[in-house]
Amino acid sequence: MPSIRDVVVVGAGPNGLTAAVELARRGFSVEVFEARETVGGGARTEELTLPGFRHDPCSAAHPMGIGSPAFAAMPLRAHGLEWVHPEIPMAQPMADGGPPVVLSRSVGVTAASLGARDAGAYRRLMEPFTGRWDTLAADFLSVPWRSLPPRGPVTLARFGLAGVQPVSWLIRRFRDTRARALLAGLAAHVMAPLSTPASSGIALTFALAAHDKGWPVARGGSQAVSDALAGLLAECGGTVHTGFEVKRLDDLPPARAYVFDTSPTALARIAGLGRAFRNFRYGAASFKIDYALSGPVPWRDPDLRRAGTVHVGASAEEIGTALHDASIAGRAPDRPFLITCQPTVFDPGRAPEGKHVFWAYGHVPNGWDGDLTGAIERQIERFAPGFRDLVLARAVAGPAELARRNANYVGGDIACGAYRGLQTLFRPRPAWNPYATGHPAVFLCSSATWPGPGVHGMSGHNAARAVWQRLRGPLGAG
Numbered sequence: 001m002p003s004i005r006d007v008v009v010v011g012a013g014p015n016g017l018t019a020a021v022e023l024a025r026r027g028f029s030v031e032v033f034e035a036r037e038t039v040g041g042g043a044r045t046e047e048l049t050l051p052g053f054r055h056d057p058c059s060a061a062h063p064m065g066i067g068s069p070a071f072a073a074m075p076l077r078a079h080g081l082e083w084v085h086p087e088i089p090m091a092q093p094m095a096d097g098g099p100p101v102v103l104s105r106s107v108g109v110t111a112a113s114l115g116a117r118d119a120g121a122y123r124r125l126m127e128p129f130t131g132r133w134d135t136l137a138a139d140f141l142s143v144p145w146r147s148l149p150p151r152g153p154v155t156l157a158r159f160g161l162a163g164v165q166p167v168s169w170l171i172r173r174f175r176d177t178r179a180r181a182l183l184a185g186l187a188a189h190v191m192a193p194l195s196t197p198a199s200s201g202i203a204l205t206f207a208l209a210a211h212d213k214g215w216p217v218a219r220g221g222s223q224a225v226s227d228a229l230a231g232l233l234a235e236c237g238g239t240v241h242t243g244f245e246v247k248r249l250d251d252l253p254p255a256r257a258y259v260f261d262t263s264p265t266a267l268a269r270i271a272g273l274g275r276a277f278r279n280f281r282y283g284a285a286s287f288k289i290d291y292a293l294s295g296p297v298p299w300r301d302p303d304l305r306r307a308g309t310v311h312v313g314a315s316a317e318e319i320g321t322a323l324h325d326a327s328i329a330g331r332a333p334d335r336p337f338l339i340t341c342q343p344t345v346f347d348p349g350r351a352p353e354g355k356h357v358f359w360a361y362g363h364v365p366n367g368w369d370g371d372l373t374g375a376i377e378r379q380i381e382r383f384a385p386g387f388r389d390l391v392l393a394r395a396v397a398g399p400a401e402l403a404r405r406n407a408n409y410v411g412g413d414i415a416c417g418a419y420r421g422l423q424t425l426f427r428p429r430p431a432w433n434p435y436a437t438g439h440p441a442v443f444l445c446s447s448a449t450w451p452g453p454g455v456h457g458m459s460g461h462n463a464a465r466a467v468w469q470r471l472r473g474p475l476g477a478g
C-alpha cells in the first residue's frame with residue numbers, strides 16, 4: 001500500500017463496498033474500515049437464534065438488488081451471489097376474508113387479483129413502465145440533474161408525474177380496498193405516512209421491480225451480497241479492515257478522499273464538520289423479530305405460502321393508521337403493518353431439515369423502548385393461526401438493539417433518514433452534488449443520500465462517481 005491511499009471508505013455496507021469496488025476498478029488504491037467483525041452492514045446473515053438457523057438480521061428480499069444498475073455492471077455471480085426467486089414475489093392477506101392480493105411477476109395476474117373493478121386501472125398504471133426497468137432505474141436511481149440527458153426522458157417524466165404524488169392520492173384511482181391496500185403496503189417500505197409526497201414513487205418502484213425483475217432472496221442469505229462485493233473488491237486490489245470503529249478522521253491513514261458509509265450525524269462528528277447536517281432528520285424506527293420455526297408459517301391461504309414476502313396489512317386504512325401512529329403520533333400501533341419474509345420456503349439450506357427461519361418487522365416511534373412482540377404475533381396469527389406453536393426461538397430487536405448492531409440506524413431508523421419534507425427527494429439535503437460535503441476530500445455514500453435505503457449500492461455508485469470526478473479534476477491531481 002502506498003503511504004497515501006487514493007481512497008479510504010468508512011463502513012462496509014452495500015453502499016460503502018460498492019463505492020470501494022467501483023473506485024478500485026478504476027485503478028485507485030482503496031482501503032475500507034468497518035466497525036463490525038464482518039462486512040455487510042444491512043446485508044448480512046447470522047445464526048441469531050439456534051445453531052443451523054441462518055437469519056438475515058436486516059435485508060432479506062432484494063428487488064432493488066437484482067434491479068440495481070450498479071450491481072448489474074459487476075461480476076457478482078462469479079463471487080458467489082445467486083438470486084433465488086420465490087414462486088410469488090409478494091402476497092398480502094385482506095380484511096374482507098377473500099383471497100390475498102398477489103403481486104406477481106405478471107401484471108395481468110396481479111391485476112386480476114385486485115378484482116374486476118380495478119384490474120384495468122392497475123394495468124393502465126403499470127403499462128407505461130413495464131419492460132422499461134433498466135432505463136428507468138438508470139435514470140431515477142442516479143441523481144437526475146447530474147445525469148442529464150436521461151436515457152428515457154418520456155418514461156422518466158411520466159414516472160415522475162405519477163411518483164411525486166402522495167400514495168394517498170394515487171390510491172384514489174382505485175375503487176376497491178384490495179388495490180388500495182397493495183399500493184399502501186408497497187409505499188409503507190419507507191415508514192412515513194401515506195400522505196408523504198413522492199410515496200407513490202416508492203409504491204410504483206416496488207411494483208415495477210416485481211414485474212420486471214422479481215423480489216428474490218440471495219441463496220444462503222443476504223451476506224452473499226456483501227461477500228460477493230468484498231470478494232470483487234479484493235480481486236481489484238482493495239483491502240478491508242474489520243473490527244475498526246472510526247471515531248476521528250485522524251484514526252485513518254492519509255488519503256486523497258474519504259468516503260463515509262455512515263449517518264450524516266456520525267460523519268459530521270468524525271470529520272469535524274460541526275453542524276453541517278443539523279437539519280437532517282431521522283424517521284420512525286423498526287421493531288424486528290427473527291424466528292426459528294419448527295415448520296413453515298401456517299398461512300391460512302395457499303398463495304401466502306407460495307410468496308417470498310408477505311405484507312401483513314389488511315387494508316389501506318389499517319396500514320395508514322399504523323404508519324401515522326409510529327411516525328407522527330409517537331405511539332406504537334395496536335395493529336402494526338408487517339413486512340415478513342420466509343426465505344427457507346425457497347432456500348431450504350438456511351435451516352435444519354424441515355425447519356424454517358422467518359423474518360418480520362413493524363414500525364414504532366424513533367427510540368421507542370417498549371416491546372412489540374405481542375402485537376406482531378397477534379397480526380401474524382390473524383392470518384396464520386397456530387403460528388406461535390411453531391416458534392422454537394426468537395431474536396428480538398427493538399430500536400435500541402438495531403442501533404447497537406449498526407450505528408447507521410439512529411434511534412432504530414433503518415432508512416438512515418426520515419422521508420419528510422424536502423428530505424424525501426433531496427437526501428441528505430438540497431445540493432447539486434449530494435455526496436459532497438463542506439470538506440473537499442470528504443464524501444457521504446450511505447443510504448442517507450439519494451436514492452435512499454435498500455440493498456442496491458446506488459448511493460455508493462453515485463458517490464464513487466463524485467469522488468473520481470474530484471480526484472481526476474484540478475483539485476485532486478497530485
Ligand SMILES: Cc1cc2nc3c(=O)[nH]c(=O)nc-3n(C[C@H](O)[C@H](O)[C@H](O)COP(=O)(O)OP(=O)(O)OC[C@H]3O[C@@H](n4cnc5c(N)ncnc54)[C@H](O)[C@@H]3O)c2cc1C
Nearest residue numbers: 011013014015035041042058059060061246447453454455
Ligand atoms: C430490519 C431491516 C430490514 C431490511 N430489509 C431490507 C430488505 O428486505 N431489502 C433491502 O433491499 N433493504 C432492506 N433493509 C435496508 C438495507 O439493509 C439498508 O438500506 C442498506 O443496508 C443500507 O446500506 P448502506 O451501505 O448505506 O449502510 P449499512 O448497510 O447500514 O452499512 C453501514 C456500515 O457502516 C459501518 N459503520 C458505521 N459507522 C462506522 C464507523 N464509525 N466506523 C466504521 N464502520 C462504521 C456499519 O457497521 C455498517 O457495516 C433493511 C434494513 C433493516 C435494518
